[in-house]
Amino acid sequence: MSMKQLSLILFALAFTTPGQAKVFKWTDADGSVHFTDSNAQKADAKPLQMGPRPAEPAKKQLPIDKSSIVLYVSSSCLPCDEAKEFLNRRNIPFKEYDVENDSIAAAQKYTLAPGYGGIPLAVIYGKIIKGFAENDYKAALVK
Structure with missing residues (x-):
């Protein structure tokens, strides 16, 4: 053999x-x-x-509204600060989730972008954007 x-x-x-x-x-x-x-x-x-064990109950998912903007960030992240500043300068409302302090937000981020370990992760009107690049955000903001 x-x-x-x-x-x-x-x-x-x-x-x-x-x-x-x-x-x-x-x-x-x-x-x-x-x-x-x-x-x-x-x-x-x-x-x-x-x-096999019975399936665990589904974890609570954060709502994703395709008419809104959501940022997944952490507290000590320069690109996250740049993304927030970009939106704030234009008076664009957004929902912010800190993935370091919110395990549900961290799980939701992973669900949206499996394998992407970076931050920020933006969901702009349903479009997922990894990291921060001003041109990508501008393009996504055009509905």
């Missing part, structure tokens, strides 16, 4: 799970809980459901 074949087999085995394995739970007379691989220990042993 070649090294490549052995590696492939080991890789496949590493990610397989026993599909028919059962675990039983039972409680003895003293109230101690036991887990076994068969129900032979106790007639009232109940099989446990094994498998």
Whole structure:
């Protein structure tokens, strides 16, 4: 058997799970809980459901309004300050979320731009802009 074949087999085995394995739970007379691989220990042993965890409830999402402007920023970010100043100079209202202090905002930012670790992230009338470049903001502000 070649090294490549052995590696492939080991890789496949590493990610397989026993599909028919059962675990039983039972409680003895003293109230101690036991887990076994068969129900032979106790007639009232109940099989446990094994498998993937139930899905977690969806996290709260921040509203994204395509008629508005949202900035995802952090407190010590020069490009973020430039983006805010750009909008403020033009009296353009915007909603600001600090991704360092707001985990929901950080999750929303990641949802909007997966893999983008930079800031600011702007959503201008539904258009996503990474970083700050004045010309990009001007272009996005034209509805």
